[in-house]
Amino acid sequence: MHPLAFYRSTIGKKIIMGVTGLIGIAFVILHMAGNLQAFAGPRKLNAYGAMLHGPLNELLWVLRIILIVAVILHVLMAYQLTMRSRAARPIGYEHREPQVSTLAARTMKWGGVLLLAFIIFHILHFTTQTVDPAGMRGMTDVAGDRDVYGNIVASFQIWWVAVFYIAAMIALGLHLYHGAWSSIRTLGYAKASPNPLHRRIALVVAIVVWLGFTLVPLGVIAGIIR
Numbered sequence: 001m002h003p004l005a006f007y008r009s010t011i012g013k014k015i016i017m018g019v020t021g022l023i024g025i026a027f028v029i030l031h032m033a034g035n036l037q038a039f040a041g042p043r044k045l046n047a048y049g050a051m052l053h054g055p056l057n058e059l060l061w062v063l064r065i066i067l068i069v070a071v072i073l074h075v076l077m078a079y080q081l082t083m084r085s086r087a088a089r090p091i092g093y094e095h096r097e098p099q100v101s102t103l104a105a106r107t108m109k110w111g112g113v114l115l116l117a118f119i120i121f122h123i124l125h126f127t128t129q130t131v132d133p134a135g136m137r138g139m140t141d142v143a144g145d146r147d148v149y150g151n152i153v154a155s156f157q158i159w160w161v162a163v164f165y166i167a168a169m170i171a172l173g174l175h176l177y178h179g180a181w182s183s184i185r186t187l188g189y190a191k192a193s194p195n196p197l198h199r200r201i202a203l204v205v206a207i208v209v210w211l212g213f214t215l216v217p218l219g220v221i222a223g224i225i226r
């Protein structure tokens with residue numbers, strides 16, 4: 001199929017959604033695992049940050065570019081597919097109590113919008129430190145590395161920052177539960193199942209990512225990360 005015809009087709013857009021979503025899942029798994037080093041103390045986490053921004057800077061930029069393209073395509077396809085389905089059925093279905101859809105499926109659109117807002121806030125908070133609720137901009141640790149750890153501790157001690165992150169991780173878990181399942185469906189790896197609500201892999205991915213991320217603010221609140 002010609003690439004442009006692929007891009008214009010509804011299934012092409014769904015495949016782009018699925019592939020870019022899987023790229024996002026790979027990223028969040030790696031990022032979550034990296035963050036858990038917060039439990040190993042400030043030196044470990046800050047040295048990891050310094051390594052990414054120092055010797056591995058070129059790799060970091062390659063990953064950033066892949067991720068930025070993936071996020072833009074993912075959001076654009078979501079928007080275009082929503083517009084298409086709206087155009088195909090300008091008068092919505094009569095509303096009734098959902099029977100087989102999951103909460104995760106029904107919150108894909110608004111959960112996705114919340115996640116996009118979260119990601120923008122999050123980069124301004126931890127990466128550029130433009131938003132600096134804890135006043136940690138420019139701070140370094142004893143080894144002279146940027147104090148990522150200190151920013152995590154000081155930020156999650158602020159109640160609204162902790163609440164926002166914990167809520168966003170719930171949205172992420174739900175989004176992944178539906179997204180992990182539907183992407184492999186779209187890409188044709190999963191066959192139609194007699195038990196469509198039995199989604200073990202998607203459930204494991206969603207719980208591991210949600211819990212792994214959430215442990216960090218919870219660790220600060222509990223005083224384990226301090």
Ligand code: HEM
Binds near residue numbers: 028119123126214217
């Ligand atoms: C409690 C949850 C999270 C914590 C504690 C956290 C922590 C951090 C920290 C400390 C950085 C800055 C690292 C550095 O500059 O050295 C960062 C960067 C980033 N995080 Fe998170 N993160 C969390 C959740 C997420 C989630 C759920 C996503 C995506 C959906 C995400 C996406 C990113 C991105 C895109 C960057 C920028 C990476 C770069 O280009 O440098 N984070 N995160």
